[in-house]
Amino acid sequence: MNTHFSLFRLPETFELDNQILEQRYRTLAAQFHPDKFAAASGFEQKQAVMMTATLNEAHRVLRDVIERAAYLLKLNNIDADSPEHTHFEPEFLMQQMAWRETLMDAKLENNAAALTELAQTINQAQTELHRNLQVAFSENHLEKAAELVRQGRFLQKLQQEIHAV
Template structure:
């Protein structure tokens, strides 16, 4: 299996240097673009298309700070894709319950200014959890880092709900 950090000649660390990532991505895309291989046989074309698709997937994963962190932890042997992501932080779970109640209240009021403020607050909360995640990775506290990944997923779901409500606003 190809290591995405190595593919883009990046150090295996977080956060990912997006400028370097983008530069290497563009170089690889030029090198492996299927149009450059029109004269090769079908078997080689398939391999080039697969390589190009893998480059695109790797770029998409490493460009996003959250999926890059998930990938980083997967390199350390953690199965981050499992849905059995149980959070043992009662305060965080209560916070999630409270956030969802507040979101329901805001939606029922149709108060889009309050919704925008709430969105900003949740995005900032996610950033704080991400910063904690980076600190845990730096300290090689893998289980706590994994727990922060799960927390970010919870916050992402709240953000997605907010954005769906915002989309409804613009559809009116």
């Protein structure tokens, strides 16, 4: 089965060497760039466009820690984002509510310092979550990894909302 990992000749593991990923992506993107197929047949041009789209999607997924984790889980028949997986630890939910309240207050008060501090706090939480994902995958605790993916999505969304202010 062809996977995003096999496309870039990388092992199907959570830990990746991002430099190798970027290097192989650039090499393949240059090799299959549609401009190189301008004089080719319509079929070959279409193939180049499809390959470029596939490369771009695979690269997007593998370079993002949460997307890569979710993809690895799907390869193991676990859909971390499926609707039946909505349970979160009460501590995580309480923390989310507190951060959202801080965000709302900072927006209302137009408090840039509070937004910066919240962004740094969320960044630290994301770093810790990524370490926990690494441990979960290394110990083959896939259900724990799925829970962490869901938490990671919350943190990403919160960061996006902070930076959108």
